[in-house]
Amino acid sequence: xxxxxxxxxxxxxxxxxxxxxxxxxxxxxxxxxxxxxxxxxxxxxxxxxxxxxxxxxxxxxxxxxxxxxxxxxxxxxxxxxxxxxxxxxxxxxxxxxxxxxxxxxxxxxxxxxxxxxxxxxxxxxxxxxxxxxxxxxxxxxxxxxxxxxxx
Ligand code: DQA
Numbered sequence: 001x002x003x004x005x006x007x008x009x010x011x012x013x014x015x016x017x018x019x020x021x022x023x024x025x026x027x028x029x030x031x032x033x034x035x036x037x038x039x040x041x042x043x044x045x046x047x048x049x050x051x052x053x054x055x056x057x058x059x060x061x062x063x064x065x066x067x068x069x070x071x072x073x074x075x076x077x078x079x080x081x082x083x084x085x086x087x088x089x090x091x092x093x094x095x096x097x098x099x100x101x102x103x104x105x106x107x108x109x110x111x112x113x114x115x116x117x118x119x120x121x122x123x124x125x126x127x128x129x130x131x132x133x134x135x136x137x138x139x140x141x142x143x144x145x146x147x148x149x150x151x
């Protein structure tokens with residue numbers, strides 16, 4: 001199983017960006033923790049997985065990456081934190097609908113406990129959205145991975 005972990009705008013600043021919302025773990029550590037789960041656990045044949053990790057601040061670059069993995073058929077599942085694009089991007093929503101790859105939507109912060117505009121996600125109602133994790137900080141990515149490994 002090949003899993004793409006894809007992060008949107010401003011998530012390269014994790015660790016230094018508003019730690020009251022996003023915690024103090026940076027994106028490199030999140031990636032390392034996910035790789036440790038894959039490397040260290042005694043995974044069954046079904047659970048054997050490899051990770052591709054990608055972040056961009058640019059909507060079109062994220063669209064290009066998602067289209068590419070779709071056309072190359074190189075990815076089976078996606079863990080996606082679209083960040084602010086969650087609340088704004090019809091373009092990325094259309095891409096996720098087009099590629100139909102099953103995904104888990106992750107947010108570090110609890111978007112329902114914050115400003116009103118964060119309560120709507122353009123991704124949560126898509127048929128290929130397996131579930132939404134929000135409010136568990138960096139652990140949310142690990143929970144998403146554990147879910148996909150055990151699915
Ligand atoms: C976020 C929540 C979004 O509202 C925000 O714009 C982000 C990060 C989160 O992980 O909590 O940049 O997706």
